[in-house]
Structures are given as structure tokens and as C-alpha cells.
Amino acid sequence: MLELDYTRRCERRDVDILCDVVARNWDEPIPYRISDLSPRGMWLSSSFPLEVGEVAVVTLRAEGDGTEPLELFARVVRSIRARRVGVPGRSGMGIEFVGMGNDERAKLRRRVQGLAPVRRPGRGLPLPLS
DSSP, rough: OOOOOOOOOOOEEEEEEEEEEETOOOSOEEEEEEEEESSEEEEOOOSSSOOTTTTEEEEEOOOTOOOOOOOEEEEEEEEEEOOOOTOOSEEEEEEEEEESOOOHHHHHHHHTOOOBBBBOTTOOOOOOOO
């Protein structure tokens, strides 16, 4: 039987942070809202996500607590297009950070430290394949 590992490498944190994304075909940064964040990636809520495999630069904006903007290279690893009105689910994209140095990783860890873990009711593990 096929064993599937559903454990995450890092725990995600619920956030509501604005960021700016620069992608290959855009002339200027586009604002996105981050709804969960971990030291390895994040979910950006959007009706117009990028395609899986696209590379972008994401800048986490400075917050009122004295944190500086944090610029990270990222790759889209999941993309869900907008659904029809009334159909449950969220649209957006899963982003994985790439090429992070120790300094960027430490700054990001400080950003997520102390934030509440993601808890979404009714979202259990998928059923195993038979």
C-alpha cells in the first residue's frame, strides 16, 4: 500500500499582511494579501494567481513594529483560479521561498514567531488511495 506523508516541514501561521509581488510580465509591483505564512512559504489570496512554476520577487511590507521590508525570491507551487460565486473554496497561490540566505531566513523566522498556527475547521487529511 502506498504511504503518503502529510506532515509539513514547518507550521504555517495565520496572518493578514500585505505584500508586493513582481513577476516576469509585470511593469510594477502588484499588491497581494498573505493569509498564512511559514519560514518556507506562504499563501497569497487572489482571484488572479500566477501559474505554477512562475518565479517572482515578494516584498513583505514594513510593519508598525519597526520591522523592515523583506524581499524574497519565490516560486509558485500551487495555483487555484477564482471559483464561481457561491462555490466554497479560496482562490490564490501557494508560494515557496527559494534561494534564501541565513539573514533572510532569520528575519522571516522573527516575523512568524509568536503568531497563531493555522487552524481551519473541516480540513482534515485526504483519504488514502485504495
